[in-house]
Amino acid sequence: MNQPALSFEQLQQRAPLALRQSIAAGHYQGHTSGLGQGRVQANIVILPSDWANEFLRYCTLNRQACPLLDVTEPGDPFFRNLGTAIDIRHDVPRYRVYRHGELSEEPLDIESLWQDDLVAFAIGCSFSFEQPLLDAGIALKHIDLGRNVAMYQTNIDTRPTARLGGKLVVSMRPMKAAAAIQAIQITARMPNVHGAPVHIGDPSLIGIHSLDTPDYGDAVPIATDEIPVFWACGVTPQSVVQASRPPLCITHAPGCMLVTDLWNSAV
């Protein structure tokens, strides 16, 4: 922690393992968008095993919102299926700790919070499908504008378990019709990162009353020849878990994801 912080440009040069080592050493505490050289970034949810077992059922029932990439054994801080030496206690730039559903702290490391019964979940993220969309020549307005993607609470119920349930959160990207048709085809081939959209067109049909005021992220303008395209979003499980107020839940801070060794084009 006494070394100087690294610049974003320096970090962009780093392969995933070296990047995680820099993050674990405390040299970077920011967002991971654009880092990791084409590797999968994951949403993180960490829960005590009692809640973890139920959350695993919830993810299984709601795969489009919660595509699981890996789950740890209780007490084991290593993701064994996402790459080399991925220690969830250190490898995320910034965490959020929720106690009984309330945000209590935003640490850079969770070593001191680790418990023998904690289970960590890595959940696929739409960053992985944005690169194939860009590679297909589809412009993504939030990227062009340097903004976070716009996300909205919908009126679509997810499939509940005993204590976990709630509405689906979606991310929205405005596109011309031809690009939307192409984006549906491309993302349908990537079920581990949310898959095909859940809705296109009129936002009010899924309970979104104004696209100008997203519930998470930043608004982007929509042109008259564009159609809004909505994908299930990895914010859903976080929002659902917080609403159920488990005694302890740790997540990544928004935008500060876990960078894995998996290639985006292979999920």
Next chain:
Amino acid sequence: MNQPALSFEQLQQRAPLALRQSIAAGHYQGHTSGLGQGRVQANIVILPSDWANEFLRYCTLNRQACPLLDVTEPGDPFFRNLGTAIDIRHDVPRYRVYRHGELSEEPLDIESLWQDDLVAFAIGCSFSFEQPLLDAGIALKHIDLGRNVAMYQTNIDTRPTARLGGKLVVSMRPMKAAAAIQAIQITARMPNVHGAPVHIGDPSLIGIHSLDTPDYGDAVPIATDEIPVFWACGVTPQSVVQASRPPLCITHAPGCMLVTDLWNSAV
């Protein structure tokens, strides 16, 4: 021709070869929707070889509107790649003959019109993708209403050859957003029958000013929670050829297609 006509119900029982034999014998002169037991039905265009060579280039350049299933050798009346003993002079229930772009006759047989330089084209048709849509639980309103699908001239230019060119004709099916997303995925896997849609949403963006007045086929109502989905249509090549006024062009009469031996699920 002196045998009694067969009922539609009798014809539905017939496998493709027996159905074609009944048609060739003059026992049926109607539309083929619902006949052929799940086999591919084809749009037919027949041209003298001079025009045929250019039409083949046109189809190659405009594959989404003109997906070629088979082409005959000049003067050969048999489609060799679509099934057993398919004689294009007899096997279509009803033909249309255009001379210099004008409809001149609607015969049941073109034996007497056959020439040594005629080339026949079999072009994929959206009937083939409607069954997989229905099998996926997607309602098709024109079928529920017993109507022909609605088709529209657009302002989208096709890729021209020297003498052939014009605007794309599309078929339109209204769907709820979730069904539209699914239909895009299903039809994208069927490039030989028009593939993915060319447009979704606002019809005015492709030059269609009123969905209530289709240029071909029948209008269907669109509910407020439905989105219009537009596919390239096999009427495009017919419309383009007629506009160029070749001395002779023979097509199937609308809805009276060639029933082949190919399975819909294999194209």
